[in-house]
Amino acid sequence: MGIVLSKENVSEKTEMRAAYCEGLMELARDNWDIIALDADLMGAMGTKPFQKMYPERAVDCGVQEANLFGVAAGMSAVGYIPFAHTFACFASRRACDQIFISGAYARLNVKVVGSDPGITAMLNGGTHMAFEDMGIMRGIPDMTVLEPTDTVMLKALMHQVVGKYGMHYLRLVRKNVNKVYEEGSSFEIGKAVLLREGGDLTIVSSGYCVAESIKATEILAEQGIEARHLNMFTWKPLDEAAIIRAAEETGAIVTAENHNTVTGLASAVASVLSEHCPVWLETVGVRDEFGDVGSIEYLSERYKLSAPHIVTAAKKALAKKAGR
């Protein structure tokens, strides 16, 4: 595993959905078992080019999420490798039992793709704003739970999940995210990526909060605080060793996520710390609230997910570590 970090923390030119569609087409070219399924969101997810290129292997079920994941599970029983997409809220909340029973409990091989997670649902508002999808998926045995950070990581992970039999959940922003990794970076499912070395504390981030945490580490560095930064893109299996090492070596942890801290990365990391190496933990994330409607900037402040809030949390953790 080796990564090449992007020099600038700015928005990517390529949208995540375009990378997703490209990834599907790359995979489908060499592997006849790849199927793309959707529930009337192929246009929204940008998978129409796949549909055009491989019409038989694009299954748009219409607005029926329960049937979508059942059909995907059935196809996987015959050997296909389905990527089944809908918004994260519908995949996790509406079709939870289908993913659980027809997919996971039946030991099948469906790649569940949930898009527009958390505040990135923006103008669709509270009904569409999934702050609990990763927690729901983590609660399903044998489910691998991933939140790819940017287009480079997304494409790398798509190749890996095809090679690994079993249920996977990929939580995807649909539109532009900040570029964190350059081409040539490689990733391993279950291994956190070390984005920055530091000895004063460790920030453990995922998804939207990775770019915000990069900004936070820079602000902290200007103030003489050296934060280690781990991108915890795999929520299950969680990289416990990296968390324990961070706790032992830096003595304080901050988690940052675009998700409810209840059942979120915060609770996952807290569980590892309390079992193996209790140190001070501060959490940045949604405080058991419903979603709201608005721009990403508004929502990021509304739920206190942006860099300044991560900086504040880091300082709190440091103060507690110092016994103040």
Place this chain on the structure above:
Amino acid sequence: MLKRETELEIKRFSARIHMETVKTIAKLGSGHLGGSLSVADLLAVLYHSVMRYDPENPRWEGRDWLVCSKGHAGPAVYSALALKGFMPLEELSTLNAPYTNLPSHCDRFRTKGIDMTTGSLGQGASTAAGIALAHKLKGMSNRVYLIMGDGELNEGQVWEMALFANHRKLDNMTAFVDCNKLQIDGRTDDICDLGDIAGKFREFGWHSKYADGHDVADIYNAIEEAKATPGAPSVIVLHTVKGHGWGAVENTAGSHSLSVSSEQLKEILEEMEKRFAV
């Protein structure tokens, strides 16, 4: 048309499925007897004269698939599988015992010959459609058989699938509705009336008909007709009797799940020997 001798063979096979199912449940003391017995005749037709399968190679590529979406009929399916050599007959007595391969509800991961895990009602409908679509895509001629309960049709997912399967022209799939007119809380027409089930599927574009679920020739002929009808999925709505074969509980909602003592078992088997003698 079914030959007379074949029809008698199916009836004998069905009698054994009935009796092995009761024995299996009696050994444990209780279980989903009513809805298991109502599909025994259908299972006999499928495993005797309709489906292609290989007990030595349960995952054989050329097999026909059965998705028993009313997963609680597991004991009847296990009896049919055991009688056809997928497992030793003695294994039936392990139903729900520690480390068993035979849980209450059908489980593809644990039981040889079970093609799909079911138990959460409505879900087998969609997985069966997925299996049928997959075989169409592969250009394979395997057929998919789906068994649903009538109470199960309360589930919206079934009707999502009904739209989908017709749109995709899944004529390699035949669904059955075990229409025993009862669900756990009472009569289906008292709880959430299903009305004309075959008519509803017909409106969804399916080839659709009623048949007598305890007349093996009628079931067989309806399946043959379904197989010969291209361009749309088929459904055969079977009029059945919940608890079929045990007069004392027939047509009672309570037969869905009930206890069977060893004394009762003796009486039931005697009754079935008489009723099903051919």
